[in-house]
Amino acid sequence: MSCTEITCELQTTTFRHVNLVSGIRCEVPHDQHVSHPDHLFRGDMKLGAKQNYYCESGYGKTAEEATCTRDGWTPNPLCAGMKCGPPPHVNNADTVEMTKKEYNTGERVEYMCFNKYTLDSHPAFSKYLTCQQGEWRGNIKCLMPCSVTVGDMDERGIELAFADQQKMFAPHDDHITFKCQRGKVSVGFALRQKCNDGVITLPVCV
Known part of the structure; x- marks a missing residue:
């Protein structure tokens, strides 16, 4: 094969590779707990495209923006369930069950007031704290005797x-x-x- 033929073959191979790479598109990430993905991930979805995004309730972003790669949108996952650490101390109360190191969003912990203390039953209070998006939410108050x-x-x-x-x-x-x-x-x-x-x-x- 002549040098001209080799050069032509290399150019053809390179051209095909460029066309193949430039033809890569990333699909809308419907299965990654992204909030309103059809609205955010529209327009240019070519290889290397970057997109800011938000996550559904209970999930947190794993990066500031998503990047279109050969393997799809990265990082993968774009959104991860946010966890809470051990439940916090509550004055004059203790948890009913043994606590864990981590809790998923939606999990809740029940508290019980100490002997002779009374749980405040007003609507603003309850006997539970709930893990929501990495934070413990709820109000517990034990009224003194x-x-x-x-x-x-x-x-x-x-x-x-x-x-x-x-x-x-x-x-x-x-x-x-x-x-x-x-x-x-x-x-x-x-x-x-x-x-x-x-x-x-x-x-x-x-």
């Missing part, structure tokens, strides 16, 4: 109406009923008082 000692009552001339104890606890939203010590009369606050997150108003008898 109230305690009354003999010393507290002696200072105010009162005693427990229905019990004979050195110290009494009342959970949040529960009531304690007092009575005046012998020979004294009530002044001011009612003798039946409700515990409100660790605070209770003690009546006075003189």
Whole structure:
């Protein structure tokens, strides 16, 4: 074969290779949890094309932008499920089950308040924290009990109406009923008082 023929063959092979490479296109990544892929990945999808993108809820980007390669869009995957670490500490509560090192989006952890503490049942609170996009979401609040000692009552001339104890606890939203010590009369606050997150108003008898 002459040099001219070799050169011609090389040029033809190179031309075919260039045509083959330039003909590579990347398809719309419907299976990679990309948000609105048909809207974002349109237009020039040739080899080497770059495209900014966003991920569906619960997934995070694995790169700033996607690149069209011979193997399709890279990195692969474009979006990965975001995980949470161990659940956080909650005041006056603990998890019901043993915790893990990692949690997937959508997994939740149940908490239980310590003894004599009461879980706040208002709509803004619950007994669960949920892993969402790499962060723990939710609000848990354990309301404190109230305690009354003999010393507290002696200072105010009162005693427990229905019990004979050195110290009494009342959970949040529960009531304690007092009575005046012998020979004294009530002044001011009612003798039946409700515990409100660790605070209770003690009546006075003189």
